[in-house]
Amino acid sequence: MAEGVLYCVATPIGNLEDMTARAKRILAEVDKVYAEDTRVARSLFAHFGIQNTLASLHDHNEAGRVAGIRAELEQGMQLALVSDAGTPLISDPGYKLVHALGQEGHRIVPVPGVSAVIAALSVAGLPTDRFVFEGFLPAKPAARRKALEGLRDESRTLVFYESSHRIADMLADLAVAFGADRQVVMLRELTKLYESIYRGSAGDLVAQMSADPNMSRGEFVVAAGGSKGVGLELHAALSADSVLAVLLEELPVKQAAAIAARLTGLPKNQLYKQALAKGS
Known part of the structure; x- marks a missing residue:
């Protein structure tokens, strides 16, 4: 019996030309594809002429899917996992599944491609030899501010994801926690039609966004320069x-x-x- 394999396949975050030839081949050849949203995957498959069986795997059903996927791998099936966009498990479902299968010795193969955090760092112009990826901050204001306060003195470049309806508040809270002069790069709609990159101090970007509501539309990656060791005293004396x-x-x-x-x-x-x- 052939060895079962789970392929973790990266897909484009916007521009469909970023789909790799290997990703297209794997998604067409495996026995089944597990997708965060089968409707999104079906649209992607239609664009590339891929025909395959789709099943859902998302935050609400992932734990319940593990046993069935384990059984499929034990039968020698070739499976693939995709998220709605980008690399699976990076602020997307799949951790519980991959962790469980990895602990049991099943073969798991990465099929690399686009990742928004790496794409953002490649053009941000901030130090990338060491960085911290924080994903999405808490949605509730108090929890978000507390999380940012805890990161204030981090010396490595910080990278966050944020949504359109929270980006303005997130930037304002970041400016309070890190200081209005902290260098920030805000990347909007990466690889898409309205891709935009805004660079400046946290205070500058807060002011720009207040003056231009269009800046808050889309999906965002926010990169902030690390602390230069100014200390709490200087920060308080902003x-x-x-x-x-x-x-x-x-x-x-x-x-x-x-x-x-x-x-x-x-x-x-x-x-x-x-x-x-x-x-x-």
């Missing part, structure tokens, strides 16, 4: 004047004062008066 100066270049006084209050923790009324004084 200059309200420097924050206001940046914000007033792009925004009206009232809006600049409101955002500066979020970034510095100082009273909005006080910052509004400072902003008026700077403009007079």
Whole structure:
């Protein structure tokens, strides 16, 4: 009997030309493909003319799928695992399955391709010899702020994923936790039609996003430079004047004062008066 194999196959994150020849061949040749969303996989298969059996494997059914997939591998079946986009298991389902099968000695083969975190780092212009991938931060504001505070003094480049409806709040919270002058690169819609890369300080990007709602549309990778060891004392002494100066270049006084209050923790009324004084 042939040895059963599970292939973890990377698929494009946007541009379908990024699909590798090996990925197309494996997905066509295996006995069955497990997909995070079979509708997404079916659309991908139709584009490349792939015909194969599809079954779902997502966060809600993964644990229950392990026994059945184990049995299929023991029968010598060739299987593949794909996520909706990118490399399986990277902020996507599959960990429970791969962990269990790996512990049991089953053969698991990577079919590499696109990964949004690696694609982002390749163009971010931040140090990449050492980096930390944090995936998606907590959705709830308090938990997100706590997580960012815990990462404030991390010296390695930090990489996050974020969604359109949380990106503005995430950037504002990052600016508070890391300081408005921390270097940030925000990558939107990587490999897609409206791919955009925004570079600057955290405070700059918060101001730009407040002035341009279109910046918050799409899917995001956010890369932040590591801490330079400034320490908590200097961070706490973040200059309200420097924050206001940046914000007033792009925004009206009232809006600049409101955002500066979020970034510095100082009273909005006080910052509004400072902003008026700077403009007079």
